[in-house]
Amino acid sequence: MIDLCSLTAVELADLVRSGEASARAIAEAHLARAHAIDDRIGAFLRLTDQKALEMADAVDCKRARGEPPGALAGVPVGLKDLLSTKGLETTCGSRILEGYVPRYDATVIERLRAADAVFLGKTNMDEFAMGSSTENSAYQITRNPFDPTRIPGGSSGGSAAAVAARMVPIAIGTDTGGSIRQPASHCGVTGLKPTYGRVSRWGLVAFASSLDQIGPFSRTVRDAALVTSVIAGHDPRDSTSAPRGVPDLLAALGRDLGGLKIGVPREYFVEGMDPDVAHVVRAAIARLAELGAALCEVSLPHTEYALAVYYLVATAEASSNLSRYDGVRYGLRVPAASLDQMYARTRAAGFGPEVKRRIMLGTYALSAGYYDAYYGKAQKVRTLVCRDFDEVFGEVDAIVAPTSPTAAFRLGERVDDPLQMYLADVFTLPASLAGLPAISVPCGFVGAPALPIGLQIMGRQFDEPTVLRVADAFERAAPGARRSPEVLP
Amino acid sequence: MSAATDRYEPVIGLEVHAQLLTASKLFCGCSTAFGAPPNSHVCPVCLGLPGALPVLNRRAVEYAIRVGLALGCEVRRSSRFARKNYFYPDLPKGYQISQYELPLNESGAIEIEMEAGPKRIGIVRAHVEEDAGKNVHPTGSPTSLVDFNRSGVPLVEIVGAPDLRSAAEAAEYLKELRAILMAIGVNDGNLEEGSFRCDANVSVRPVGQAEFGTRTELKNINSFKFVRQAIDFEVRRQSSVLEAGEAVRQETRLWNDARGETFPMRSKEEAEDYRYFPDPDLPPVEVDAAFIDRIQNEMPELPSARRRRFVKALGLSTYDAAVLASHPRVADYFEAALAEYGAARAQGAKPVANWVINTLMKTARIDGLEAIFAVPAAHLAQLQKLVDEGTISLTVARKVLDEAAERGVAPAQVVEEKGLCQVSDVAAIEAACRDVIAAHPAEVEAFRGGREKLFGFFVGKVMKATKGQGNPKVVNELLHSLLGA
Numbered sequence: 019m020i021d022l023c024s025l026t027a028v029e030l031a032d033l034v035r036s037g038e039a040s041a042r043a044i045a046e047a048h049l050a051r052a053h054a055i056d057d058r059i060g061a062f063l064r065l066t067d068q069k070a071l072e073m074a075d076a077v078d079c080k081r082a083r084g085e086p087p088g089a090l091a092g093v094p095v096g097l098k099d100l101l102s103t104k105g106l107e108t109t110c111g112s113r114i115l116e117g118y119v120p121r122y123d124a125t126v127i128e129r130l131r132a133a134d135a136v137f138l139g140k141t142n143m144d145e146f147a148m149g150s151s152t153e154n155s156a157y158q159i160t161r162n163p164f165d166p167t168r169i170p171g172g173s174s175g176g177s178a179a180a181v182a183a184r185m186v187p188i189a190i191g192t193d194t195g196g197s198i199r200q201p202a203s204h205c206g207v208t209g210l211k212p213t214y215g216r217v218s219r220w221g222l223v224a225f226a227s228s229l230d231q232i233g234p235f236s237r238t239v240r241d242a243a244l245v246t247s248v249i250a251g252h253d254p255r256d257s258t259s260a261p262r263g264v265p266d267l268l269a270a271l272g273r274d275l276g277g278l279k280i281g282v283p284r285e286y287f288v289e290g291m292d293p294d295v296a297h298v299v300r301a302a303i304a305r306l307a308e309l310g311a312a313l314c315e316v317s318l319p320h321t322e323y324a325l326a327v328y329y330l331v332a333t334a335e336a337s338s339n340l341s342r343y344d345g346v347r348y349g350l351r352v353p354a355a356s357l358d359q360m361y362a363r364t365r366a367a368g369f370g371p372e373v374k375r376r377i378m379l380g381t382y383a384l385s386a387g388y389y390d391a392y393y394g395k396a397q398k399v400r401t402l403v404c405r406d407f408d409e410v411f412g413e414v415d416a417i418v419a420p421t422s423p424t425a426a427f428r429l430g431e432r433v434d435d436p437l438q439m440y441l442a443d444v445f446t447l448p449a450s451l452a453g454l455p456a457i458s459v460p461c462g463f464v465g466a467p468a469l470p471i472g473l474q475i476m477g478r479q480f481d482e483p484t485v486l487r488v489a490d491a492f493e494r495a496a497p498g499a500r501r502s503p504e505v506l507p
Numbered sequence: 508m509s510a511a512t513d514r515y516e517p518v519i520g521l522e523v524h525a526q527l528l529t530a531s532k533l534f535c536g537c538s539t540a541f542g543a544p545p546n547s548h549v550c551p552v553c554l555g556l557p558g559a560l561p562v563l564n565r566r567a568v569e570y571a572i573r574v575g576l577a578l579g580c581e582v583r584r585s586s587r588f589a590r591k592n593y594f595y596p597d598l599p600k601g602y603q604i605s606q607y608e609l610p611l612n613e614s615g616a617i618e619i620e621m622e623a624g625p626k627r628i629g630i631v632r633a634h635v636e637e638d639a640g641k642n643v644h645p646t647g648s649p650t651s652l653v654d655f656n657r658s659g660v661p662l663v664e665i666v667g668a669p670d671l672r673s674a675a676e677a678a679e680y681l682k683e684l685r686a687i688l689m690a691i692g693v694n695d696g697n698l699e700e701g702s703f704r705c706d707a708n709v710s711v712r713p714v715g716q717a718e719f720g721t722r723t724e725l726k727n728i729n730s731f732k733f734v735r736q737a738i739d740f741e742v743r744r745q746s747s748v749l750e751a752g753e754a755v756r757q758e759t760r761l762w763n764d765a766r767g768e769t770f771p772m773r774s775k776e777e778a779e780d781y782r783y784f785p786d787p788d789l790p791p792v793e794v795d796a797a798f799i800d801r802i803q804n805e806m807p808e809l810p811s812a813r814r815r816r817f818v819k820a821l822g823l824s825t826y827d828a829a830v831l832a833s834h835p836r837v838a839d840y841f842e843a844a845l846a847e848y849g850a851a852r853a854q855g856a857k858p859v860a861n862w863v864i865n866t867l868m869k870t871a872r873i874d875g876l877e878a879i880f881a882v883p884a885a886h887l888a889q890l891q892k893l894v895d896e897g898t899i900s901l902t903v904a905r906k907v908l909d910e911a912a913e914r915g916v917a918p919a920q921v922v923e924e925k926g927l928c929q930v931s932d933v934a935a936i937e938a939a940c941r942d943v944i945a946a947h948p949a950e951v952e953a954f955r956g957g958r959e960k961l962f963g964f965f966v967g968k969v970m971k972a973t974k975g976q977g978n979p980k981v982v983n984e985l986l987h988s989l990l991g992a
Binding site for chain 2: 102118120121122124220224226227228254255256257258335338340344347357361385386389393
C-alpha cells in the first residue's frame with residue numbers, strides 16, 4: 019500500500035481525480051500522522067479533524083456527482099494561523115486573539131477551497147509573524163523535524179515543519195522579511211514568496227502591509243508552482259493586488275537553464291557567514307552553470323542597509339496595524355476602571371515581548387520629530403535597495419544567494435539577543451523590501467545530525483516563472499539535496 | 508461690546524467636516540444611510556477586523572474633486588491617504604484613514620457677502636477622510652456601547668484660512684460653504700444629524716498687531732446660532748484674559764449650549780502625536796486631467812453666480828436672491844415656476860419669488876437635498892397668471908393655492924369649480940358700495956370729517972359683501988368717488 023503522506027500535492031490530486039484514492043482516505047492518513055507525531059514537533063496550533071473530513075467528503079461527493087474536482091482535489095493543506103478562516107479560530111500566535119473566530123475567509127482561503135483543497139488545521143507561528151524561530155508564539159514552540167533541539171525558523175515555522183514532517187504536502191505561510199524562505203531553508207522544504215501584489219492580502223492579518231505576502235511551502239517545486247497558480251491573481255478587495263494575469267507557472271518547469279543569465283551578489287557571501295553553509299550554497303550555484311546558466315558576479319551595494327530599513331519600515335507599519343487590538347470589539351479584554359487603563363492592561367497582557375518591542379520601535383520611528391530621520395529616511399533607502407535590483411536585473415534573469423547565513427540554530431539560543439535573531443533574515447530582507455519573487459529550495463546539508471540548507475533564487479517583479487524554472491531545474495539535478503528527516507518514522 | 512473686546516481683533520478659521528453623499532462608505536460597500544439600527548451597516552472593513560483591507564470608493568473621490576473645484580482649489584493629480592493613529596473606542600482600526608502630506612485639494616477661496624462688501628476667504632485644503640463610529644452611553648448603564656454604522660462614511664474636511672475677523676463673518680462663511688456643497692449635490696447641509704460639522708479656531712490679537720495670538724479650538728458647535736455665540740463668547744473670554752495680563756492657553760474647548768459658554772476639553776500641550784504616515788494599504792490616488800475636466804464640465808451653477816443672475820437678469824433684491832439660492836431645490840423650483848410663467852419672465856420674477864419665499868418655502872417639506880413643495884411649479888405659475896389677469900385677487904389666490912395643494916388640482920380648476928372669478932362688473936360692485944355706505948352713516952360722516960383711515964373699513968365691508976371676489980382696484984376707485992374723498 020502506498021504511503022499517502024509521502025506523496026506530493028500533484029500526485030495526491032491525480033489520485034483523487036482518477037478515483038484511486040478518496041479525499042477522505044488522504045485526509046485521514048495525514049490527520050493520523052499529524053496526531054501521531056505532532057506532539058514531538060508542535061507544528062499545528064489546532065488540528066481541525068472534523069472540518070478536514072467534511073471538506074474531504076465534499077470533494078469525494080463532487081467527484082461522485084461527476085463534477086471535475088479542482089486543481090488541489092483532496093490535497094491536505096496546513097494554514098498559518100495568520101490567515102482569516104471563517105468559523106475557525108485565528109489567533110496569529112497571540113494571546114490577544116485567543117478565541118477569536120473570524121466571520122470571513124481570506125481570499126487565499128476561498129481560492130484553496132474552490133480548488134478543493136482540504137484544510138487540516140492552523141499552524142504555529144511567531145506572534146503576529148514577528149520572529150525568525152517560531153519561539154515567539156504565545157502558545158507553544160515548534161521543533162525542527164531534522165533536529166528537535168533546534169528551531170524550525172520563522173515566522174512560518176509551523177507550516178515549514180508540518181510539510182517537512184509529512185503531516186501535510188502543502189502549507190500556506192506568509193513572508194514579510196523572510197518568514198517563508200528562512201523556515202523553508204531550515205526545514206529542508208521549498209518555500210516561495212511571490213511578488214508583492216501577486217497574491218491577495220485580503221484576510222491576511224497584517225504585520226507590515228507594504229511587505230506581507232502569502233506563499234506556499236511544499237516538498238517539490240512543482241507543488242509550489244501548482245499552489246501558487248491557485249492562490250495568485252488580482253483581487254479587487256486588496257488595493258495593492260496587481261491587476262494583471264498570472265502566467266502558466268507549471269509551463270516554466272521541466273526545462274534546463276540554457277540562455278539564462280544568473281547573478282551571484284558578492285554582498286551575500288560575507289564574513290561571519292557559516293563557511294559550511296557558504297560551501298554548500300557555492301556548490302549548488304556551480305550546479306546551475308552545469309545546467310546551462312551563465313553565471314556572473316553582481317553587486318547589490320545597499321544590501322547592508324536592508325536590515326536597518328526593514329526594522330524601521332516593518333515596525334512602523336506594525337505599530338499602526340496592531341492598534342486595532344484594543345479590547346473593544348474582539349479578542350482579549352482586561353477590564354479596568356478607565357478606558358486608558360483598559361487599553362494598557364489589555365495590550366500589556368495580550369502581546370508578548372517581541373511584539374511590544376516592535377510596537378515601541380515603530381511608534382518611535384513615526385513620532386513627531388523623529389519621522390524624517392527614521393521612517394522618512396528608511397523609505398528613501400528602501401528606494402535605493404530597489405534600484406540596486408533594477409540595475410542588476412537589467413543584466414541578469416535571476417539572482418541566487420544563500421537563504422540564511424546559518425543552518426537552524428538551537429532552541430533558546432537567540433531569544434535573549436534580538437539583534438542576533440534579526441540577523442537570521444539578513445539575506446531574505448532585500449527581496450522583501452523590493453517586493454520581488456524569491457524561493458528557497460533545499461540545496462544540501464551541513465553538520466551531524468545533518469541540517470538542511472536552502473538556496474535562494476530571486477527574480478524580477480512578477481517573474482515567478484523564471485524563479486520556479488531555476489528552482490525546478492536545480493531540484494531535478496540535485497535529488498540528494500532533498501531528504502526526509504531521519505528522526506521521524 | 509466691552510471695552511476690552513474693542514482693543515482686540517478676532518482671528519478665526521473654520522474646519523468643516525462634510526459628509527459626501529455617496530450610497531456606500533469610503534472604503535467598503537456598506538450603506539451610508541442614516542438612522543439604521545446600530546451596527547447593521549457594518550462589515551470586516553469598517554469594523555476593523557483582522558485582515559480586512561480598504562478599497563477606495565471612486566464616487567467619493569469624484570465628489571471631493573467637485574468640492575475642490577467649487578472652492579477654487581488646485582486638484583492634485585496624485586494624492587495620498589495617510590493613517591492618523593490614536594486610540595478611541597469609536598475608531599475600530601486604531602487609526603483613521605485621512606490625508607496628510609498630499610491632500611486631494613489645496614489653495615482655494617470663496618467669497619462671502621458682508622455689509623461692507625464682498626470678502627475673500629481662503630481655503631487651505633479640502634481632503635478626504637473616513638468618519639469614526641459613535642460611542643453611545645445608555646443612561647443608567649455603567650457600560651458604553653459603540654455603533655459602527657457611521658464608521659467609514661466618507662467626509663471631506665475643508666480647512667479654511669484664518670481670514671475671518673468676526674463671528675458674523677464666520678457664520679456667513681459657513682452658510683456660503685453649506686450652500687455651495689448643497690448646490691453641487693455632495694452634501695445635505697444637515698447640522699443636526701452631523702453630516703455638516705464645524706470646529707472653529709479662534710484667537711485674538713491687539714488691534715494693529717501682525718502676529719496671531721494663541722488659538723483655541725472650539726468643538727461641538729452644531730448650529731449657525733451656536734457658531735456665532737461660541738465665537739463671540741470665546742473672543743470676549745480671550746480678550747479679558749489678555750486684558751488681565753494673562754496668557755491664553757492653547758487648548759480644545761467645548762461649547763456648552765445650555766450655559767452659553769465654552770469650557771476646556773483637553774490641553775494641546777498633552778495632545779496626542781498622531782504619527783501620520785502614508786497608508787501602505789492604499790496606493791496613491793491618481794486622477795487624470797480628463798476626469799477633472801469632466802467633473803468641471805458637469806458642475807452646476809454655484810450659489811454666488813445664481814444670486815448674481817437673480818439680481819441682474821431678474822431684478823430681484825439681493826435679499827430675495829440670497830433666500831432663494833440658499834437651497835438648490837428652492838432655487839430650482841423658483842426657476843421652474845418662472846419658466847412656466849413664460850414670456851414676461853422679468854415681470855413675473857418678483858411676484859413668483861414672493862410666492863416662493865412667503866408661502867411655498869414655509870410649507871415645503873425640505874429633507875436634506877430634497878424639497879417637496881405644496882404645488883407643482885407649473886401650478887404656481889398659473890396661479891400668478893390668474894392674479895395678473897385680474898381673474899382673482901391675491902387674497903383669493905392664497906385660498907386657491909391652499910385648495911389646489913390639498914386636492915392636487917390646477918388653480919384654474921379650483922377657480923372655475925368654485926366660481927371664484929373676481930367680480931369686475933362695475934355695476935354690481937357699485938351697488939355693493941352704495942349698500943355699505945347707506946348702512947354706515949356714522950362712519951361715512953367720520954370719514955368725510957377727516958378720519959381717512961376708515962377707508963379700509965369700507966373696503967373690507969365691500970369685499971365681504973362681494974365674498975372677496977370684488978376686484979380691489981375697482982372697489983377702491985368706486986369707494987373713492989362715492990365717498991367723495
